[in-house]
Amino acid sequence: MTRPSSIQQPGPAAAERIVVVPGRGRAFTMRLEAGVPLVEAVRRGFAAEGFAGGTVAMGGVRLEPFAYVMPALSKTGENAAFYSDTFAPAGTTVLDAGAMTFGRRDGNPFFHCHALWREADGKRSGGHILPDATVVAAEAIVPAYGFDGGIFEANPDPETNFKLFGPVPDARRDVDAPQTAFALRLRPNQDFAGALEHFCAQRGIRRARIHGGVGSTIGARLADGTVVENFATEVYLDGATVEAGPDGHVATLPAGLIDYKGVMASGTLVRGDNPVLMTFELVLAVEG
Secondary structure, X not given: OOOOOOOOOOOOOOOOOEEEEEEEEEEEEEEEOOOOEHHHHHHHHHHHOOOOOEEEEOOOOEEOOOOEEOEEOOOOOXXXXXXOOOEOOXXXXXXXXXXXXXXXXXXXXXXXXXXXXXOOOOOEEEEEEOHHHOEEOOOEEEEEEEEEOEEEEEEEEOOOOEEEEEEEEOOOOOOOOOEEEEEEEEOOOOEHHXXXXXXXXXXXXXXXXXXXXXXXXXXXXXXXXXXXXXXXXEEEEOOOEEEEEOOEEEEEOEEEEEEOOOOEEEEEEOOOOOEEEXXXXXXXXXXX
């Protein structure tokens, strides 16, 4: 099997290939309370710092009960790919690593989170965590980044025929958010690294750190030679950067992923060979 370089989406492609909302942000350490639904625990964590949303790194978090879906092929043809049935493993699941984008859907707190984890029986798996069926099992302290001036909001997307998270402008809050940042959503069928490099080059950004990073790619090719051929692949970033060098901007994108057949991998995405499948949202914080 050869990975395709693009996937036909059901709707018309929007002219704007990167959705951008400028704002300001700040990194902080978030406490997740035990016994609280994960979506509410994260909401409280952002609210305690004066933010409505942002991103969270999810490694080490223990969850019970826990529910998730995996990427899957579309059964109806109404979408280029879809989700599996819901899985709800018994016992406590411990996240190895993952990323969350936190915002709102239908006026309520909501998140988009991809991760890899170990279930209570030792099984390793990964996928898309469901906000309405997952509870924090033990207090956790996690890195977070609050974004001010915009929020990620789920809205209908004609191109993919999904309701997708993307940044929209939001009222500025009276919070200490000193760092220039951009909330971004990348649309399908563009090289992930190349799109970020071009974005930074256009704006004269010499160095940026990516906070969060949740989305999907058309399979994956990693720097260690690993190739994930199956096109429906859910991905999270883990400490990505974009930096200008003598030959132009270079995006370094450490990631974890799982495809629709359950193949998991971790490593750095190869520049120029990892197109976006459905969407990819993140916060890009300017450091120079």
